[in-house]
Amino acid sequence: MYKRRDYVELYEKDLAKWALLRNVNTVVKPTTLLPGDYVWLDLKTGREFEVPIGAVVKLCDSGQIQVLDDEGNEHWISPQNATNIKPMHPTSIHGVEDMIRLGDLNEAGILRNLLIRYREKLIYTYTGSILVAVNPYQVLPIYTANQIRLYTNKKIGEMPPHIFAIADNCYFNMQRNNRDQCCIISGESGAGKTESTKLILQFLAAISGQHSWIEQQVLEANPILEAFGNAKTIRNDNSSRFGKYIDIHFNKRGAIEGAKIEQYLLEKSRVCRQAHDERNYHIFYCMLKGMTPDEKKKLGLSKATDYTYLTIGNCTVCDGRDDMKEYSNIRSAMKVLMFTDKENWEISKLLAAILHMGNLRYEARTYDNLDACEVVRSPNLTTAATLLEVDCKDLMNCLTSRTLITRGETVSTPLSMEQALDVRDAFVKFSSSCSFEQLCINFANENLQQFFVRHVFKLEQEEYNLENINWQHIEFTDNQDALDMIAIKPMNIISLIDEESKFPKGTDTTMLNKLNFQHKVNTNYIPPKNTHETQFGIQHFAGVVYYETRGFLEKNRDTLYGDIIQLVHSSKNKFIKQIFQADVAMGAETRKRSPTLSSQFKRSLELLMRTLSVCQPFFVRCIKPNEYKKPMLFDRELCVRQLRYSGMMETIRIRRAGYPIRYTFVEFVDRYRVLMPGVKPAYKQEDLRGTCERIAEAVLGRDDDWQMGKTKIFLKDHHDMLLEIERDKAITDKVILIQKVVRGFKDRSNFLKLRKSAVFIQKTWRGYQCRKNYGAVRSLSVFQSTS
Numbered sequence: 001m002y003k004r005r006d007y008v009e010l011y012e013k014d015l016a017k018w019a020l021l022r023n024v025n026t027v028v029k030p031t032t033l034l035p036g037d038y039v040w041l042d043l044k045t046g047r048e049f050e051v052p053i054g055a056v057v058k059l060c061d062s063g064q065i066q067v068l069d070d071e072g073n074e075h076w077i078s079p080q081n082a083t084n085i086k087p088m089h090p091t092s093i094h095g096v097e098d099m100i101r102l103g104d105l106n107e108a109g110i111l112r113n114l115l116i117r118y119r120e121k122l123i124y125t126y127t128g129s130i131l132v133a134v135n136p137y138q139v140l141p142i143y144t145a146n147q148i149r150l151y152t153n154k155k156i157g158e159m160p161p162h163i164f165a166i167a168d169n170c171y172f173n174m175q176r177n178n179r180d181q182c183c184i185i186s187g188e189s190g191a192g193k194t195e196s197t198k199l200i201l202q203f204l205a206a207i208s209g210q211h212s213w214i215e216q217q218v219l220e221a222n223p224i225l226e227a228f229g230n231a232k233t234i235r236n237d238n239s240s241r242f243g244k245y246i247d248i249h250f251n252k253r254g255a256i257e258g259a260k261i262e263q264y265l266l267e268k269s270r271v272c273r274q275a276h277d278e279r280n281y282h283i284f285y286c287m288l289k290g291m292t293p294d295e296k297k298k299l300g301l302s303k304a305t306d307y308t309y310l311t312i313g314n315c316t317v318c319d320g321r322d323d324m325k326e327y328s329n330i331r332s333a334m335k336v337l338m339f340t341d342k343e344n345w346e347i348s349k350l351l352a353a354i355l356h357m358g359n360l361r362y363e364a365r366t367y368d369n370l371d372a373c374e375v376v377r378s379p380n381l382t383t384a385a386t387l388l389e390v391d392c393k394d395l396m397n398c399l400t401s402r403t404l405i406t407r408g409e410t411v412s413t414p415l416s417m418e419q420a421l422d423v424r425d426a427f428v429k430f431s432s433s434c435s436f437e438q439l440c441i442n443f444a445n446e447n448l449q450q451f452f453v454r455h456v457f458k459l460e461q462e463e464y465n466l467e468n469i470n471w472q473h474i475e476f477t478d479n480q481d482a483l484d485m486i487a488i489k490p491m492n493i494i495s496l497i498d499e500e501s502k503f504p505k506g507t508d509t510t511m512l513n514k515l516n517f518q519h520k521v522n523t524n525y526i527p528p529k530n531t532h533e534t535q536f537g538i539q540h541f542a543g544v545v546y547y548e549t550r551g552f553l554e555k556n557r558d559t560l561y562g563d564i565i566q567l568v569h570s571s572k573n574k575f576i577k578q579i580f581q582a583d584v585a586m587g588a589e590t591r592k593r594s595p596t597l598s599s600q601f602k603r604s605l606e607l608l609m610r611t612l613s614v615c616q617p618f619f620v621r622c623i624k625p626n627e628y629k630k631p632m633l634f635d636r637e638l639c640v641r642q643l644r645y646s647g648m649m650e651t652i653r654i655r656r657a658g659y660p661i662r663y664t665f666v667e668f669v670d671r672y673r674v675l676m677p678g679v680k681p682a683y684k685q686e687d688l689r690g691t692c693e694r695i696a697e698a699v700l701g702r703d704d705d706w707q708m709g710k711t712k713i714f715l716k717d718h719h720d721m722l723l724e725i726e727r728d729k730a731i732t733d734k735v736i737l738i739q740k741v742v743r744g745f746k747d748r749s750n751f752l753k754l755r756k757s758a759v760f761i762q763k764t765w766r767g768y769q770c771r772k773n774y775g776a777v778r779s780l781s782v783f784q785s786t787s
């Protein structure tokens with residue numbers, strides 16, 4: 001019989017063996033826990049992102065159970081709270097490479113699997129065809145040339161999970177199937193999307209034999225893109241503030257032929273505003289650190305702390321970044337990409353002009369009872385005008401007044417201080433963002449989510465078809481309703497915003513009223529609570545998001561005031577004219593009719609989705625394990641939130657809607673043949689499918705909802721549980737039998753040895769005794785005869 005002490009000893013000696021044995025017992029008697037059993041502990045805090053935590057039983061005395069959880073905290077569970085603990089499936093104890101194989105296929109199971117792998121520095125894990133990458137926040141030795149070799153031309157699953165495996169499959173699928181491939185990398189800010197992209201490029205460059213070419217072009221473009229599009233935020237020291245689509249073209253021989261990088265929705269507002277502890281785009285700081293004193297003098301520049309636009313976040317340096325060195329990288333990258341010195345200088349002039357404009361000071365005035373303002377004359381104003389090559393007075397007028405054309409007459413009205421500040425910032429960032437851009441980003445995310453869910457569902461269906469499994473009854477709903485409401489069905493949210501943006505009398509309030517009127521009964525729409533509130537909410541797949549409507553229409557119109565266009569037109573600087581070319585070319589009327597930001601974005605998103613839909617997709621979900629950018633720190637609730645919002649749970653839900661557990665016939669026979677006396681191992685079987693079916697029928701019953709495919713058996717969770725229980729019972733019986741026989745043999749041989757030794761001792765002793773007695777008797781008789 002098992003003895004508890006045996007397990008404690010084993011636990012100390014051999015954790016792995018012990019865990020395996022203990023688990024047998026756990027499944028046999030889920031309620032009788034013994035030290036060493038692994039359990040799920042539900043702390044029932046009611047917190048939104050709290051899920052049961054893994055724990056190991058330490059003591060189970062007097063009805064109380066003491067457990068040690070994965071975080072190292074001890075808990076005492078009283079008999080009344082016994083329902084707070086549940087046995088853990090064997091697959092969850094040491095973790096698996098593909099989480100679809102987890103018996104505990106739920107949030108807690110996935111989270112623990114990622115946690116225990118992360119602690120072993122195994123940052124990559126599959127969930128079916130998706131790669132989950134947990135940011136290690138440390139350099140791991142897993143991206144070497146040797147690793148690239150190891151992962152080249154391998155099937156997914158042949159090697160441990162890795163970003164290189166995804167890159168390799170993209171490349172070889174493209175060659176084998178002659179079909180475009182795409183890889184969608186998603187995750188929160190700082191989760192590792194940019195690093196993952198770079199690693200994929202590194203792999204592709206290496207295996208397509210194009211190292212020097214791609215290094216010079218795509219990789220050289222990177223420092224420039226990062227300098228102008230990345231910034232330090234509280235979440236990430238090098239956060240990309242735009243969406244990126246990198247298109248790489250290969251020729252028939254598999255060599256890279258060209259690459260194109262497209263950007264979506266750059267966060268323009270960062271040029272003028274940054275949150276506390278955040279910086280503006282890297283380029284400004286790099287420029288101020290890296291330029292020669294002479295260059296800076298020509299641009300009238302000094303140090304970062306002197307500029308309003310660089311100090312709003314109260315942070316001008318970024319730990320671990322060398323702005324001076326970065327600047328020299330940017331300059332050499334520009335040389336490689338053949339920017340001329342003149343172009344380079346024009347860019348610097350524009351950047352410097354932005355900084356000078358940010359330092360302009362305004363003073364409030366009142367003209368004819370109208371709120372007005374004036375720009376305080378300062379070297380900043382004159383330098384900005386010189387750099388932009390415009391007249392200083394024109395610049396001042398354009399920043400403080402607006403020209404209106406009414407009834408054929410041109411009238412110039414002064415701007416209040418608040419309006420003037422808006423105009424300046426609009427010029428600097430050329431349109432503003434916040435809430436409205438968020439709606440566009442979330443609309444894109446909804447599209448990508450649907451693409452993902454449909455792909456996963458399609459994969460499931462393909463597997464069922466391939467295996468001849470009847471899947472007709474499996475239903476799954478995606479986020480189509482939300483998408484319909486945002487952008488597809490007539491009178492959708494985006495079309496209503498657009499309509500109102502074009503309507504001359506349209507305001508943010510009239511727009512909100514129309515949204516409320518049209519969608520108030522839609523379950524995905526959350527109207528404002530009262531007439532004073534200016535926010536509406538949308539139930540996205542990732543949760544509810546509220547959108548502040550103030551400024552919506554202005555942002556959506558995305559047009560610059562005519563005065564600014566006029567100013568740019570008057571500039572002698574060709575580069576600036578080129579930047580605003582499209583706007584300068586348009587007349588005022590055309591500008592009014594020009595496509596709104598949302599319709600432009602919708603169009604480019606449609607194009608992107610169309611491109612993606614003909615590709616074979618791969619998905620990489622990056623997870624940020626903590627907010628402190630620290631290695632080996634795993635914040636459970638932060639990770640659950642990301643898992644929930646990443647859509648990974650959808651894969652699981654889809655899997656669960658069908659047959660979540662599947663074994664190949666070989667795996668099934670080898671694992672469960674113990675349930676049928678006399679069944680030989682799989683390699684000795686002639687009719688594997690038949691044997692598999694016989695075992696399943698005997699244990700699960702003929703009529704239950706499990707199915708035999710062509711190469712696999714498809715099971716529901718409860719089948720797996722039942723099979724495991726039966727298997728553990730059978731193994732326990734066998735273990736007891738082995739123990740009985742071994743102990744019997746041991747005791748018997750011990751007894752025989754003891755008996756033999758006792759007989760020997762007795763024999764020797766008796767012989768000795770007899771000999772001794774005989775000697776004494778004999779000497780006595782000799783004595784008698786002589787006396």
Ligand SMILES: Nc1ncnc2c1ncn2[C@@H]1O[C@H](COP(=O)(O)OP(=O)(O)OP(=O)(O)O)[C@@H](O)[C@H]1O
Binds near residue numbers: 194196
């Ligand atoms: N595989 C990795 N190995 C080592 N460090 C990594 C890895 N992935 C990410 N990091 C670290 O995390 C930081 C943030 O990663 P990255 O810039 O790729 O995030 P992101 O998801 O692109 O963020 P954002 O959306 O803000 O641009 C990196 O600068 C790097 O320090």
